[in-house]
Amino acid sequence: MLNFIIRRLLLLIPILIGVSIVTFLMVHFIPGDPARILAGQNATPEDVLAIRERFGLDKPLTVQYFMFMKALISGEVKSLRTEKNVMEEIIPRFLNTLQLSILSIIISASMGIFFGIIAGVKRNTWIDNLVMGFSLFGVSMPVFWLGILLMLLFAVKLGWLPAGGKGTWKHMILPAITLGMATSAIIARMTRANILQVFHQDYIRTAYAFGISERKIIYKYVLKNALIPVVTIVGLQFGYLLGGAVLTESVFGWPGVGRLIAESIFTRDYTLIQVGVMFVALIFVLVNLIVDFTYAILDPRIRYGQG
Amino acid sequence: MRNHVWLMVLLLLVSSMLVFASETPKYGGKVIYTMGTDAKTLLPPHINDSPSTQVVRHIFEGLVEYDSKMKIKPLLAEKWEISDDGLTYTFYLKKGVKFHDGSDFNAQAVKKTFDFIINGKLRRTSIYKERIKEVEVVDDYTVRFRLNATFGDFLNQLASSNAAILSPKAIEKYGNDYGEFGKNPVGTGPFVFVEWKPGERILLKANENYWNGRPYLDEIDFRVTPEDVTRALQIQSGDAHVSTRIPPVMYAALQKDPRVVVEKVPETRVIFLGINTIKKPLDDVRVRKALNYAIDKEKICKVVLQGMGFPLKSPVSEMLPGHYPVGAYPYDPKKAKELLKEAGFDEKNKLKLELATPKGRYLMDYQTALAVQGMLKEVGVEVDVRPMEWGEYVNYLFTGRENAKYDIYLLGWGDTLASNVIDRLFSSTNVPPLGENIGFYSNPKVDELIAKILREVNDEKRNEYLAEAQKIIMDDAAWVFLHNVQELILYRKGLKGLEWHPYEFLDLRKAWWDK
Numbered sequence: 001m002l003n004f005i006i007r008r009l010l011l012l013i014p015i016l017i018g019v020s021i022v023t024f025l026m027v028h029f030i031p032g033d034p035a036r037i038l039a040g041q042n043a044t045p046e047d048v049l050a051i052r053e054r055f056g057l058d059k060p061l062t063v064q065y066f067m068f069m070k071a072l073i074s075g076e077v078k079s080l081r082t083e084k085n086v087m088e089e090i091i092p093r094f095l096n097t098l099q100l101s102i103l104s105i106i107i108s109a110s111m112g113i114f115f116g117i118i119a120g121v122k123r124n125t126w127i128d129n130l131v132m133g134f135s136l137f138g139v140s141m142p143v144f145w146l147g148i149l150l151m152l153l154f155a156v157k158l159g160w161l162p163a164g165g166k167g168t169w170k171h172m173i174l175p176a177i178t179l180g181m182a183t184s185a186i187i188a189r190m191t192r193a194n195i196l197q198v199f200h201q202d203y204i205r206t207a208y209a210f211g212i213s214e215r216k217i218i219y220k221y222v223l224k225n226a227l228i229p230v231v232t233i234v235g236l237q238f239g240y241l242l243g244g245a246v247l248t249e250s251v252f253g254w255p256g257v258g259r260l261i262a263e264s265i266f267t268r269d270y271t272l273i274q275v276g277v278m279f280v281a282l283i284f285v286l287v288n289l290i291v292d293f294t295y296a297i298l299d300p301r302i303r304y305g306q307g
Numbered sequence: 308m309r310n311h312v313w314l315m316v317l318l319l320l321v322s323s324m325l326v327f328a329s330e331t332p333k334y335g336g337k338v339i340y341t342m343g344t345d346a347k348t349l350l351p352p353h354i355n356d357s358p359s360t361q362v363v364r365h366i367f368e369g370l371v372e373y374d375s376k377m378k379i380k381p382l383l384a385e386k387w388e389i390s391d392d393g394l395t396y397t398f399y400l401k402k403g404v405k406f407h408d409g410s411d412f413n414a415q416a417v418k419k420t421f422d423f424i425i426n427g428k429l430r431r432t433s434i435y436k437e438r439i440k441e442v443e444v445v446d447d448y449t450v451r452f453r454l455n456a457t458f459g460d461f462l463n464q465l466a467s468s469n470a471a472i473l474s475p476k477a478i479e480k481y482g483n484d485y486g487e488f489g490k491n492p493v494g495t496g497p498f499v500f501v502e503w504k505p506g507e508r509i510l511l512k513a514n515e516n517y518w519n520g521r522p523y524l525d526e527i528d529f530r531v532t533p534e535d536v537t538r539a540l541q542i543q544s545g546d547a548h549v550s551t552r553i554p555p556v557m558y559a560a561l562q563k564d565p566r567v568v569v570e571k572v573p574e575t576r577v578i579f580l581g582i583n584t585i586k587k588p589l590d591d592v593r594v595r596k597a598l599n600y601a602i603d604k605e606k607i608c609k610v611v612l613q614g615m616g617f618p619l620k621s622p623v624s625e626m627l628p629g630h631y632p633v634g635a636y637p638y639d640p641k642k643a644k645e646l647l648k649e650a651g652f653d654e655k656n657k658l659k660l661e662l663a664t665p666k667g668r669y670l671m672d673y674q675t676a677l678a679v680q681g682m683l684k685e686v687g688v689e690v691d692v693r694p695m696e697w698g699e700y701v702n703y704l705f706t707g708r709e710n711a712k713y714d715i716y717l718l719g720w721g722d723t724l725a726s727n728v729i730d731r732l733f734s735s736t737n738v739p740p741l742g743e744n745i746g747f748y749s750n751p752k753v754d755e756l757i758a759k760i761l762r763e764v765n766d767e768k769r770n771e772y773l774a775e776a777q778k779i780i781m782d783d784a785a786w787v788f789l790h791n792v793q794e795l796i797l798y799r800k801g802l803k804g805l806e807w808h809p810y811e812f813l814d815l816r817k818a819w820w821d822k
Contacts, residue, residue: 032698036705039430040355041720042731045741046433054428081347082505083486089505096507148536155544163540164532165341165547166507253341253532253541255506263344263506263533268698 001296008289015285016278020072023277024065027270033057034080034268055080057270068274081269089272090257090279094242096166097249097256100179101241103172108180109187109234113227116191120226121218123196131188138185147178147251164253175252179245183237190233194226201225228299235291242287243280332804336820337526340813341538341547345506345531348489351471352429357721357811360468362509362529364812366407367471367494370398370417371462375808377628377723379462383412383472383495393457393764400448404518406474407499414450418442419475421452427483431469438464459763460726467723497522497816506531523804523819542567542797549802551813553795555613555670561797569797571615572807575624576721577728578616578669580662580679580787581704583713585747588658593650595784598715599636601643601686602679608790611671611678616790621777622728624791626809629725631774633781635788643686652687659689663703664717666694670792676717679787707740708747715787716745723810726760726769729776733757733785748785 035051052058056067071077077086119131154174155163162171198204199222207217244258257280264272296302346359351367354360370384381387384398404412421442424435438458443451454461464470474493481488492500497519498511509529513522530547532538535554541547543564553561553569561569580598588594604618617625620632652658660683664676673694680690695703704716722728731737734757735749756776763769781788796807801822806814 030698031702032696033702033705036701037698041743042722042727043355043430044433044437047430048741050428050433051430078486083348083489084505085486092504093506148540151537151540151544155546156540159544162546163544164534164537165530165541250533251537253530253534253537255504255531259533260506266696266698 012282012285016282019278019281020069020274023274024068027273028061030265030268032268034270037268038080068271072275077271077275079264079269079272081264081267081272086272086275089260090276093255093257093260094279096254097242097244097258100172100176100254100256101238103176104180104183104241105234105238107176108184108237111180112184112187113191113230116188117195117223119188120192120195132192135185135188138181141181143178143182143245143247144251146181147174147248150174150178164251166253166255175248175254178252179241179248183241186237187230187233191226191230194229195222198222198226228295231294231298232291235287235294239284239287242283332523332819333821334521334523334819335525337528338524338549338802338815338818339528339530339547340815341530341532341541341550343533343535343538343552346509348485349492349500349503350429350485350489351473352424352427352431352469353485353489354469355430361812363471363492363494364468364814365498365511365527365816366492366496366500367468367473368496369465369468369471371466373466373723373808373810375806377626377809379466389764394454396452396454396461397445398450398452400450401518402448404495405516406476406493406495407514408474408476408493410474410476412472412495413447414444416475417450417472418444419478420473423473423478429485434464434469457762457764459761459769460724463724498527522816524815527815539797542799545799549796549798549805549813549815551794551796553797555615555795558613558795566800567797568800569795572794572796573626573809574721574792574794574811575626575723575809576669576719576792577619577622577624578672578675578717578719578789578792579619579622580715580789581718581746582715582786583711583746584749584785585708586711586714588650588652589714591650592784593646594658596636597643597646597650597686598683598688598787599784600639600646601688602682602787602789603638604635604789605638607675607678611674612790612792615670615793615795617793618790619788622732622780622786622788623725623773623777624722626791627722627725627728629770629773631770631777633778640686647686647688654687657687657689659691660714661691661693662715662717663693663695663700663713665697665700668697669719672717675789704745705739708738711739711747718745719792721811725773729753729773730757730761733776733780746785748783750779750783753779
């Protein structure tokens with residue numbers, strides 16, 4: 001197990017270097033001159049040149065890449081736009097995203113698993129159809145539209161919850177629900193499919209043949225086995241959520257990391273995009289790693305580190 | 308009967324007293340101002356975006372400022388003298404003013420600020436460096452600026468928030484670390500900086516020792532919500548109190564909501580179709596004029612902008628001093644067709660143009676481009692609309708003379724100086740890749756006028772030159788002149804004393820709550 005952890009952690013280094021090269025190239029291939037954009041309207045030619053020089057944007061790409069890596073290792077990458085240390089921008093935003101993601105994954109996992117189980121157990125009944133119909137609705141509903149409708153109802157009409165922004169726990173509810181809607185629908189569908197699959201296994205048929213009550217079969221055998229793959233899905237979804245949900249964060253004015261990266265793409269804040277993407281990639285890989293461990297704990301058949 | 312009359316009189320008296328009473332500003336309360344974009348920096352001479360300006364104008368003050376009609380009025384300077392040769396400006400400073408960190412505002416602070424700007428590498432260094440030769444401390448409360456050459460708009464330039472006076476202590480502390488300096492603003496203004504959580508909020512509190520008396524509000528909380536619709540909902544629900552850039556489609560609904568006030572206010576921003584005047588056949592003035600005649604500007608304002616704009620009468624916004632109403636090209640498709648025919652285009656030999664446009668940068672920009680496409684089709688011009696993301700668009704337009712492939716392009720320009728509009732956008736020396744005369748417009752007469760405009764100190768004379776330049780530019784059809792945009796501001800009922808300035812500044816310095 002320890003070997004496995006070390007190996008997986010070491011693997012992070014080439015992954016991050018790869019990510020850094022890919023984002024670096026992508027960022028530099030998007031058309032748009034950051035100096036021109038940063039200089040803004042009314043800038044004199046000298047201003048534009050000064051910005052280019054100040055950030056080394058006039059140097060060859062390879063030189064710029066090594067300059068960036070050097071600054072990254074010493075922890076001194078500065079945002080082109082605000083000239084603050086990028087981590088100062090990224091960490092608070094990431095913590096905001098983390099808060100929202102945790103609430104959202106709690107909502108979506110509990111809703112998704114609950115409805116998935118109901119649909120799976122009551123398969124092919126009207127309940128199943130209703131739940132699956134709703135989940136289709138959840139997956140296909142544009143975040144944008146759902147978010148605004150929720151705000152119109154709960155904030156403007158009823159006045160129960162705030163319309164966007166960040167402050168108390170109340171500010172998190174609507175964005176978390178909006179964000180969790182699609183995720184819970186995916187989780188519900190996965191749960192249902194797994195339950196159906198487990199129901200067709202030999203051991204379940206055997207259990208029925210032994211005359212064990214259906215209730216016991218479902219709780220003791222079906223759910224236990226069906227929920228293992230669901231953990232993977234929940235984990236993966238959580239990883240996605242941590243990458244920041246640009247649309248939800250924008251609609252609700254939630255200062256998360258997704259919005260930060262999106263905004264820095266529009267302003268061509270090269271350094272912030274690069275570090276932001278690397279950071280999100282790192283988090284994603286770490287979450288996956290944790291999911292893999294949880295897997296091993298939940299399912300004794302899975303063992304890491306051998307072979 | 309007589310009793311009734313007396314009763315009426317009494318009622319009237321009481322009610323008028325009530326009205327007066329309610330118009331006396333009250334102290335206390337907090338305003339949440341929700342903006343679409345976060346500030347970039349709170350270091351005034353490093354600012355080139357409006358959200359940052361919006362915030363720092365509450366913290367910092369300059370020697371002079373604009374009133375809402377864009378006339379210069381004193382602020383930290385009580386009065387000033389301009390030498391006869393126009394090269395020396397002497398300012399007599401207000402006494403008893405202190406910075407938020409306790410240091411004194413005086414001539415040394417003014418000199419220190421401008422030395423810091425001129426010797427630095429700030430985003431606005433070049434503007435001041437170009438003009439100011441030196442700043443001299445005459446005595447504690449008298450400061451003298453010596454200019455390199457006469458510059459008619461010097462006072463206007465000092466009214467910009469870029470020229471705000473910085474605390475000498477802060478300059479010493481942060482020096483050229485603009486990142487840190489930009490996070491720790493210290494000015495003399497009515498509000499003191501408290502905290503900045505990037506992407507979330509900037510909090511200011513009342514300056515209890517403000518030289519002009521404590522402001523009415525206790526706090527101003529600038530929040531960031533990128534989505535326009537959400538910002539409007541926040542005002543309706545009371546989660547925020549004031550916002551700008553409200554989508555025009557919500558105008559009618561907001562007017563019916565008793566909780567809020569929605570107002571249409573003017574901006575200095577003009578929207579136009581730039582023309583690549585060195586590319587054939589757009590180098591032909593007849594073609595350019597035809598494009599101007601072919602477009603129904605009134606209709607675009609009414610239908611596309613839903614009333615949030617009015618046609619341009621000159622390249623300079625009506626909101627700016629120095630604007631001269633030359634008059635818009637009337638909508639005359641027949642004349643457009645004739646001119647095109649003269650230039651060699653007809654049904655058989657159609658003029659084909661590409662119209663590049665940003666999408667979502669300006670109010671209804673892409674939709675305006677589509678309307679233009681439809682109108683030009685009516686006169687036999689085939690237009691291919693090419694929408695682009697802003698960064699890509701800027702790149703596309705700033706390629707330089709050899710690589711300029713574009714035909715016509717939709718662009719907006721907001722400014723505080725008429726002279727600047729003419730100089731930046733029409734001077735033959737200010738061309739891309741570094742300058743902003745993207746259409747390569749060139750007219751020696753205009754260049755000559757620009758030189759005079761920049762030097763002339765006498766307002767009347769300068770306005771004459773400005774008028775002359777505007778006439779020539781209109782007659783040359785340097786652009787397709789479209790419209791001046793307006794803006795929708797929205798705030799809670801009960802919030803009083805807000806003042807809108809057309810250079811996109813919503814002034815909360817004297818705001819108060821009536822509730």
